[in-house]
Amino acid sequence: MSATLWGGAAARLRANSAARAAIWVLAILVTLALAAPALNPNSVETLDWSRVAYAPGWSHAHWFGTDRLGRDLFVRTFEGARTSMAVGLVAGAVSLSLGLGFGAVAGYLGGRTDYLMMRIIEILSGLPLVFFVIFLTVIIGRNSYVLYASVVAVGWLTMARIVRGQTLSIRRREFIEAAVAGGASPVRIIWKHVVPNVLGPVAVYATLMVPQIILFESFLSFLGLGTQEPHASLGTLIAEGAGEMEAAPWILLAPGIFLALLLVSLNVLGDGLRDAFDVREPG
Amino acid sequence: MTQPRESLLEVRGLRVEFEGRAAVDDVSFDIAPGEVLGLVGESGSGKSTLARALLRLVPAARGTVSFRGTDLLRCTGKALRRRRRDLQIVFQDPLASLDPRMSVGEILAEPLEIFEPALGAREQGARIAEMLERVGLAPQVAGRYPHEFSGGQCQRIGIARAMMPSPQLLLCDEPVSSLDVSIQGQIVNLLSDLQRDLGTAMLFISHNLAVVRHLSDRVMVMYAGRIVETAGVSELFAAPVHAYTRALLAAVPDLSTALCPPGEPLVYSYER
Amino acid sequence: MSALPATAASTAAAGPPPILRVEALDVRYALDGAVIAAVRAVSLQVAAGECLGIVGESGSGKSQMVLAWLGLLARNARIEGSVRFEEQELLGLPAAALNRIRGSKLSMVFQDPMSSLTPHVRIGVQLGEVLVHHAGATWSDAQRAALHMLERVRVPDARRRLREYPHELSGGMRQRVMIGMSLMCGPKLVIADEPTSALDVTVQAQILALLREVRAQSGLSVVLISHDLGVVASLAERIAVMYAGRVVESAPTLELLRAPRHPYTSLLIQCAPSLHGARLDRMPSVQGLPPNPLEPEIGCAFAPRCPRVSERCREERPPLMRIDGVAQVACHHPLAP
Numbered sequence: 001m002s003a004t005l006w007g008g009a010a011a012r013l014r015a016n017s018a019a020r021a022a023i024w025v026l027a028i029l030v031t032l033a034l035a036a037p038a039l040n041p042n043s044v045e046t047l048d049w050s051r052v053a054y055a056p057g058w059s060h061a062h063w064f065g066t067d068r069l070g071r072d073l074f075v076r077t078f079e080g081a082r083t084s085m086a087v088g089l090v091a092g093a094v095s096l097s098l099g100l101g102f103g104a105v106a107g108y109l110g111g112r113t114d115y116l117m118m119r120i121i122e123i124l125s126g127l128p129l130v131f132f133v134i135f136l137t138v139i140i141g142r143n144s145y146v147l148y149a150s151v152v153a154v155g156w157l158t159m160a161r162i163v164r165g166q167t168l169s170i171r172r173r174e175f176i177e178a179a180v181a182g183g184a185s186p187v188r189i190i191w192k193h194v195v196p197n198v199l200g201p202v203a204v205y206a207t208l209m210v211p212q213i214i215l216f217e218s219f220l221s222f223l224g225l226g227t228q229e230p231h232a233s234l235g236t237l238i239a240e241g242a243g244e245m246e247a248a249p250w251i252l253l254a255p256g257i258f259l260a261l262l263l264v265s266l267n268v269l270g271d272g273l274r275d276a277f278d279v280r281e282p283g
Numbered sequence: 284m285t286q287p288r289e290s291l292l293e294v295r296g297l298r299v300e301f302e303g304r305a306a307v308d309d310v311s312f313d314i315a316p317g318e319v320l321g322l323v324g325e326s327g328s329g330k331s332t333l334a335r336a337l338l339r340l341v342p343a344a345r346g347t348v349s350f351r352g353t354d355l356l357r358c359t360g361k362a363l364r365r366r367r368r369d370l371q372i373v374f375q376d377p378l379a380s381l382d383p384r385m386s387v388g389e390i391l392a393e394p395l396e397i398f399e400p401a402l403g404a405r406e407q408g409a410r411i412a413e414m415l416e417r418v419g420l421a422p423q424v425a426g427r428y429p430h431e432f433s434g435g436q437c438q439r440i441g442i443a444r445a446m447m448p449s450p451q452l453l454l455c456d457e458p459v460s461s462l463d464v465s466i467q468g469q470i471v472n473l474l475s476d477l478q479r480d481l482g483t484a485m486l487f488i489s490h491n492l493a494v495v496r497h498l499s500d501r502v503m504v505m506y507a508g509r510i511v512e513t514a515g516v517s518e519l520f521a522a523p524v525h526a527y528t529r530a531l532l533a534a535v536p537d538l539s540t541a542l543c544p545p546g547e548p549l550v551y552s553y554e555r
Numbered sequence: 556m557s558a559l560p561a562t563a564a565s566t567a568a569a570g571p572p573p574i575l576r577v578e579a580l581d582v583r584y585a586l587d588g589a590v591i592a593a594v595r596a597v598s599l600q601v602a603a604g605e606c607l608g609i610v611g612e613s614g615s616g617k618s619q620m621v622l623a624w625l626g627l628l629a630r631n632a633r634i635e636g637s638v639r640f641e642e643q644e645l646l647g648l649p650a651a652a653l654n655r656i657r658g659s660k661l662s663m664v665f666q667d668p669m670s671s672l673t674p675h676v677r678i679g680v681q682l683g684e685v686l687v688h689h690a691g692a693t694w695s696d697a698q699r700a701a702l703h704m705l706e707r708v709r710v711p712d713a714r715r716r717l718r719e720y721p722h723e724l725s726g727g728m729r730q731r732v733m734i735g736m737s738l739m740c741g742p743k744l745v746i747a748d749e750p751t752s753a754l755d756v757t758v759q760a761q762i763l764a765l766l767r768e769v770r771a772q773s774g775l776s777v778v779l780i781s782h783d784l785g786v787v788a789s790l791a792e793r794i795a796v797m798y799a800g801r802v803v804e805s806a807p808t809l810e811l812l813r814a815p816r817h818p819y820t821s822l823l824i825q826c827a828p829s830l831h832g833a834r835l836d837r838m839p840s841v842q843g844l845p846p847n848p849l850e851p852e853i854g855c856a857f858a859p860r861c862p863r864v865s866e867r868c869r870e871e872r873p874p875l876m877r878i879d880g881v882a883q884v885a886c887h888h889p890l891a892p
Contacts, residue, residue, distance in 0.1 A: 174379040181338050182444070183367035183397045192393075196384040325755035326726070433844050434613070463612040464782060464826050468840025475838075490756065493828030497838050520830060534760040536785030538812055538827050 009200070012276040019272025022265040029262055033085060036078030047071060056250050065250040067240060077254040080232040084259070087233070088214040091151040095213070096206050098152070099159025104190050104198070106160070107167025118164070125157050130223075137225055147217065147226045155213050162205050166198040200277040207270035211263040218259065234259045290349075291316045291452055291484050292337075297346035299329070299336045306332040308508035310346075314452065319478060319485045321499030321516065323492060323531065329508040330488045331375075334456045337486075338372060339363065350452070368398045371445035375457035377437035381429040387440055388425030391415070394447035410447070418443045418473060435466040439473065446477060452484045453477075459494060467491075471498060492535055496520055504528045572642060573600040574744050574776050575624075580636035582616070582623050582800075591848045593619040595800040596636070598875075601744065606770060606777040608791030608808070610784050610823065614846040616800035617780050621748055625663060626653050641743065659689040662737035666749035668729035672721040678705075678732055679717030685739040704735040708765060727758035734765065744776045751786055763789055784827045788812060793881075796820050799846035799856035802875060806882035814892040816884040818863050855887070863888045 013019050040063065048062075048070040056065040056073075064073035106117035133150040140146050170176060171194075179189050214234070220226035221235030229236075234255045241252025292314040299307040307329045314320050324330040335341045337348055339355060348355045350370060358366060374380035381390055391411045395402050402410070412422035418439040429437055438458060445453055455474065459467040471494055478485055478498075489495050495502060495516075502519045504512040504527065512525040523529045582594035594616040601607045611617040622628050624638050624645060638645045640661055645653065657663075665671045673681060682704060683697035692700070698717070705713035708731040721729055730750060737745050747766070751759035767790060770777060781787050787794055788808055795805040796817065804817040815821040825839040843860035854869040855861070861868065867887050875885040 174374055174376060175382040177335075177340055178372070178374060178380045178441075178444075179382070179393070180340060181367065181372045182394055183364045183448075184393065185361075185364060188397070192385075193382055197382070325757065435844065463845060464784075464828075465612060465823060465841035466845070468826055468838035469842070471838045472840065491828060492756075493830055494838070496830065497834060516834075530757055532830060534757045535828060535830055536760070536763070536783070536789045537829055537831065538785055538788055538824060 009273075009276040013272055016272045016275065018268050019276075022268035022272065025261060025265040026269065029081070029258065029265070030085065033078045033081040036075060040072065040074050043072075043075065055248070064254045065248070067248070067251050068244065073251060073254055076232050077234075077237060077258060080234045080237045080255055081258050081262070083227055083231065083233040084214050084217060084235070085262070087148065087151060087217045088210040091148055091155060091213050091217075092206060092210045094148075094152045095155030095159050095209065096202070098156040099161075100163050100195065100198075100202065102156070103160040103163025103165075104167050104194050107164040108171060108186065108190050108194055110171070114164075121157055121160055124153070129154060130220075130225075133220060133225055142225075142228050144227070147220065150220065150225075151213050151217050154216050155209050159202070159205065159209060163198055163202055166201050167194055170194065170197050201274070204270055204274040204277060207266060207273055211266045214259070214263065234262075290314060291318075291351065292486075293347075293349040294337070295347045295349070297333070297336060297348065298344045299332050299341060300344045301332065305344075305508050307336060307343075310505075310508075310510055312503060312510065312513065314484050314486060316451065317478075317482045317484050318501070319487055319499045321495035321502040322486060322488045322505060323490065323495050323502060324488075324505035325490055325531075327507070328505040330505050331456055333505070334372065334454050334486065334488055337454065338367075338370065364397075368448045369451040370454070371448065371450040371452075372454040372456060373438070373441050373445050373458045376461055377434050377441050378429055378432075380441050381437060381444075383429055386426055386428055387415075390429075390440065391425070391444055391447055394444060398448045414443045414447055417446075417477070419469075434462050435469060438462065438470050442470075442473065442477070446481070446483075449481070450483060452486065455485060455487045455489075457489050458487075460489065460491065467494065474498065492520075492532065504531070571603050574603045574641060575601040575778070576637075576639040576642075577620075577624070578637040578639075580620060580623060580638060581634065582619050582628065583633045584629075584631060585633070589849055592800055592852070593632075593848060594623065595852070597797075597800070597802055599795055599802060599805065601776055601778055603743075604774045604776055605793065606779060606791045608787030608794040609778065609780045609797060610782065610787050610794060611780075611797035612782050612845060614799060614848055615797040617797050618748055620797075621663075621746055621778070621780060624746070625657060625661070655689070658685060659740035660742050661744050661746070662740070662742045664730075664733050664737050664745065664747040664750045667753050668726065668733045669721065671733060672729060674721055676720075677717070678719055678721065678724070682717075682732070682736055682739060685736055689740050700739065701735075704739060705732070707738075707769075708732070708735040710735075725758075726754050727761065730754060730758075730762055731765065734762070734769070738769065738773075738775075741773075742775070744778070746778045746780070748780045749782070750779070752781065752783070759786070766790055784823055796823070799852070800848070801856070801885065802883070803857070803886070804882075804884045805875075806884075810882060814890075816878065816882065816889040816892070817886050818861050818888075818890065819857050821890055822862075855885075863890075 048066060050070075052066065052068065052070045056063060062072050062074070064077060066072055067076070102117065106114045129150070133146070136146050136150070176189065176193055179193050184192075217226055217233060218235030218238065221233045222239040227233035227236050237255035238252060238259065241255060244251045290313040294313070295311045297307055297310045298305055310333060312320070322330050322333070332341060336343045337355070343356055346356065350366065353366065355363070355366060388411055391414060392407055395407050395410060411425055415422050415424060420436065420439055420443070429440070432440065458474070459470050462470060474485070475498060477483060485498075487495060487498055499516045502514060502516050503510050504519070504525065506527045512519065512523065512528050514524070519528065520532065523532055577600070578598050580594055580597045581592070584591045584593065597620055599607070609617050619628070623632070623634050626645065626648070628634065634646055636646070640656065645656070679698060679701050682701035683694065686692040686697040686700055687694065701717060702713055705716055710716050710728055710731050716724065716728070724732065734750070750766075751762050754762060763786065766777065769775060777790070779787055779790050791808055793805065794808050794811045795802050796819065797803065798819055804811065804815065804820045806816070811820065812824060815824055819841070822839070822841045826841065841860050846856050852872065854871055855873055858864045858868045865888065871887070873885045873887045875883050877883050878889075
């Protein structure tokens, strides 16, 4: 039996074959996405007019084929992957921090503070987000900051609710009472006792939140609100590919498969993490 | 018995309400410095609620709790937290009262970080090691986590944590009730030693009359939120006055009575 | 006074066969590569009409043993040995046959009635169900029987209680209901696992009195398990003391209390709360820690904590030996009577 609780969870995770496979798949996807430019000589922007809408083949290293404008799909797919994963990671991290802070404070302090904070979350949840994004885009212009801000706006609300729920469930536990009786300030209690004890389930939800964020970004990009030309994200690529489905199905295939693999393995990993943390701690 | 010294703790008219009824009803008592006051009662008597109210872990509806001259019920925020240094508690469930994500060393360092923040890392380490030895644990355990220890060892850690700020009054809320009978004596003797060596006063709460009898100077009996009897320990056990006290004493299955063929045991009906 | 190994054959009493006969019962779990032995080669018997008390603390294996008897252990438990109830082997019995015995001829009372009673079903229904299920009674007969049972276990205002839910009753009353439920089909043997541990001491006294009364009325056999020697001593005629998964001493109650043979038993008696006698300077306790089920058993399991330990104890495990006809002890240096 391992000495620490994280160690125990890691051991259980390793024993879960589905989760292990998911980790492998993710590792491969990430490596490919990062290494793609080195693997293929084509650049993202070069338009190869001689091979417009080319089916996948070995000539000119167009392994995934080319799109309507002659751009190499291999390189574009992985650039899209990098964009989507970056958004998922960065926006995920920001959502996590915001949600963690908000939820832990609301859950621990309770009373009027909690009431007010929860009403804020409810109001924000009720806003039609897509219209908001459109509104912002119109005002500020198409901007990656607007994209990131919109995506974070989606993620942090759910995270805040989850963290608050977890905080409520440990707030009455005896070691929190002991900390209060020991003279610890609320800040100290939230930082040193609440946060470390909710991180387990929170880590699980964070892993499940990343695919949602990536999907949302893809959705925005699909609508034309997110990543703009000549940059690609999986969403824009899929939007392109969807339009060419009958004539050149491969334009959709590569980004679609990549996105599917990415989302599935993140979800499987998230499930595995939840099972790993769910077991009663020894003792 | 006169009280020449000023009382360490003076409780007057304390009332704690819970779902409309009084869990603690008009309770008043004193604790002198270095004294061990036992508090006996069964479930629903309000004894644990009383301890929590003294520590402001639950709100009190009425009354005063005067600790070294200051009414704790009127303190707030930083002033209250400062006063907690001298009034610590040992809980009933030893494992639950320790943060599972913190090592023993971190758990014991916390009181020092709160009340003596100027202490350097080495000084901290030395104080932690000293306290661990005092409660009968090896200094090496500082790197381990609560779930690696038995119930009795966890309780030693809990006692060590409570004693770190050198409190003048230690509340013990059923500290041995969840431990094996064969281990209870170890912990009670430890508390007894600490009390003698450091002069700490104690409010020792338990439903276990034999343990209370062993440790206390005076004993209060609590029933349905009220104190029904207070007496010196020898008097209470030799000549209990209140009917409830007598029922309590009669109900304890005593091996010495099992050895002699028993008559029909006294049965008082206190069912709700 | 010869000390013979206590085999099953030599403990066979003249007269009616024992209602429960346990032989070499072993319960182990495989966990992460290690083997945890919860119960180690336990043999004991309960005579018809007798109350056997089993005393043990954490790690003694007493609860695991009893759950093994009733087939209530987790699926990853490895059970060996034999458990015979009325000469019928219980281990390995198919579920249907086991269900016919459990709850009717052999019933159990658990420690925490709040978790044993179904929270959303009324008391009367829960009591009645037992009869309907096991004895094929009609619903109205079952309800009448339920009312009688509540009166028998002295629940005041029984008619009203029949319609109430478990959470509306106090702890003591819930335990009375549990006892009532276990008696509904007129069992031959009732196993009570820490029946009073969750109760206040005044209520505990009443429950023990009730158990005494029920036994006197019906000649029921009882196995009473507790960590509290005082509780067991007030009801049982014979007591078996368990430590680290084994029986370390077994004797008639008075003999055990007056002249314990095993050092652990003697220490338990000293540690038992007593309100009479002088206030001691140090509260008696057993030094060291309770046994760790993960550790392999080398020699006597009590050796690290025993005041009478010798080198032999650390190397050689003392077998359970018969002394004086009815008493047994597993010790290399038993106390003299």
